[in-house]
Amino acid sequence: MLDKNGIARRIAQELQDKWYVNLGIGIPTLIANHVPDDIEVTFQSENGILGMGPFPFEGEEDADLINAGKQTITALPGAAIFDSATSFAMIRGQHIQLTVLGAMEVADNGNIANWKIPGRMVKGMGGAMDLVASADNIIVAMMHTNKRGKSKLLRQCSLPLTGVGCVKRVVTNLAVLDVTPNGFKLIERAPGVTVEQIQEATEGRLVVEGDIPEMNL
């Protein structure tokens, strides 16, 4: 079973050289720490920067340089700053090759819910609806089950949707799964996790074909 950093490490294997990548808040943010040495990717933050670098050294924080999670960041050589309208022009215009974001629920038809629990939690969708409606390549990074042990990979989302039919791949603490017309197709198991454990933790339709390899981390 993976921890959050493990999920990030596994997703980092999906990165390809010269890709522009948008990472959501939470687990996706950790992916930046695991980029393979032999490739170069550029991170976009939707509040208006391309070429986002690591956190600043203590004492060098700049209130005017943050990411979409409102964290202080740095700009790498070759960075560019732009306004919100231009930032979402990049996103809607499909100039970004990969979007990774968290979710509360993913359905086996690729629907995703991650912005609202009616009557209880209404933070807003931020840029998530634009990202999921626009990107061709969307990976969800999340725990397989919620804090009460309930599956987050569902037959149907119960919460208000963020986007429909948009998730291509889900990477959890238990598995890598692709969204297919027949449901979640199991691609890889996390180290030490059995197919049965994954079946147990998955409420949506699960397709298991042949031997399922363990992740190579």
Next chain:
Amino acid sequence: MLDKNGIARRIAQELQDKWYVNLGIGIPTLIANHVPDDIEVTFQSENGILGMGPFPFEGEEDADLINAGKQTITALPGAAIFDSATSFAMIRGQHIQLTVLGAMEVADNGNIANWKIPGRMVKGMGGAMDLVASADNIIVAMMHTNKRGKSKLLRQCSLPLTGVGCVKRVVTNLAVLDVTPNGFKLIERAPGVTVEQIQEATEGRLVVEGDIPEMNL
């Protein structure tokens, strides 16, 4: 009767302090030379500059600094450069207080034609269609008749239109006229020009009410 500079001088009287103004090619360009000393106006050129200044001194021309007429210009202190999309955002968004442009024909309902003579001359509309469709305050600067002596102030345009019902005022070598529901309303006569001469030269409906003052140039 006015010459082209006279028309420009008369239109310059319409300028108000702190206005942003777009001047078309031809007679309108001359207006910049007649801005009253006690007001400040800023000229926009739709290829991407606010704060357009006079022509450069000989030897100081910059190929990278032109106006929409492709003439070499200068930038005044406080000028701003922007791209074409932003430039027409200003125009469509009605951030410009006055647009002055030339015309081949103006109809007494405010229609204007200035971009095409079918089968003979097809230069294109450039920014004129955006300008006339967007601006609240449009003045046409032109000669009252064409080179063959035919009226350019018509009951109806015969050439392909640039815009409909958009012209507010026409200033010609003979007169100042406003477009009203009843046709061209004569506002002022050019020095030495009679109402009869104006009637003679105007094919569209002409409204003459009371004494028509001579322009005060």
Next chain:
Amino acid sequence: MDKRVNSVKDAISGIENNMTLMLGGFGLCGIPENCISALVEANINGLTCISNNAGVDDFGLGLLLQKKQIRKMISSYVGENDEFERQMLSGELEVDLIPQGSLAARCYAGGAGIPAFFTPAGYGTEVAEGKEIRYFNGKPHLLEHALEADYAIVKAWKGDWDGNLIYKGTARNFNPAMAMAGKITIAEVEILVAPGELDPNAIHTPGIFVQRIFQGVNYEKRIEQRTVQAKLS
């Protein structure tokens, strides 16, 4: 074209109860601190505020929320603010949540004379309710309408008397699009200079979009998430 006003009080003059305001900023980054304080002091009520976020409890738009001066918020993300959540869940505060990219594009459209446009964001969600759907290249899109405001209030780093603005870093965010969309746009800047001192090639917001400008004071520029790494010695 001198657009300087003498004080923040003059800058916000004309803003009345029940008006619609746009306020630039992302989180607490690039927000018009001086004007927000002045709106609190002037006790203007019933405001509709269009802003990506709603500040935190004791800073930014949170200050207006505390005093219940806001009737309606139009935002994309309103976490980090307990008082906001309380007012919203209790029904005291009307809230219109909009995808962040649609919010930016709707402000831009409002300033650019584009009354409506199609975007894929929000299809199949609550956001699409009541909106026209149309397919382009086989993909569904929503028709979204331009946003405008009685006053847009933006914060820039440098500005000149003509209203030309330059932002610093990611404090740019929503400020340029909102500056375009205000019937009257007020800019507060950290450094105000005479025309000619800014490079015409480097202007982010051309002065035509700005009607009033002043140099603000005492910028706190609070950091929401101070994330750092230790220096290797």
Next chain:
Amino acid sequence: MDKRVNSVKDAISGIENNMTLMLGGFGLCGIPENCISALVEANINGLTCISNNAGVDDFGLGLLLQKKQIRKMISSYVGENDEFERQMLSGELEVDLIPQGSLAARCYAGGAGIPAFFTPAGYGTEVAEGKEIRYFNGKPHLLEHALEADYAIVKAWKGDWDGNLIYKGTARNFNPAMAMAGKITIAEVEILVAPGELDPNAIHTPGIFVQRIFQGVNYEKRIEQRTVQAKLS
């Protein structure tokens, strides 16, 4: 992310007969001189060219027109070019004339993932033929669609290896919007520098929009209308 190519020939590789190109520039100002020459030399034919103007008889896109490499022009203004007028009136050349603002907005929309939008420009004219009309605030608007191109070719003043671009003066014009709208965007620049040498705050076209970049040579930068005033001595 090094996007440098070794030569203008490498820059235009992949451009084939009958493709659609966008070319930046306004008149002869800010045009990609090196790439235009390379397209002439490569003798690529049947092109659809989206460009505000069509050059003059012996410079800019006029060079491609002379060799009849262009099948269709999509422009706003095509005066100053006799060969163009001859080909158009004789029917050899297909021409789609578009209001200049709609052309800019349609390129921007193509790059920004906005498939269509409403604009007032052209209502009641030939431009409106066959287009959807809708009223907003009592005013008629046309639905205009985004433009995209197989290749967009732009000219900037400075650029870095990552594709970040800075334009000079009014040579900016259509280049930024077109840079966004190319499936592949080629940038030629006068000065090419390493990443980090350009101020991130001063970038006009972020590198994400550019796929190939090279430093051009022998810029002629011809002036169409040399207008000057005499120096008072």
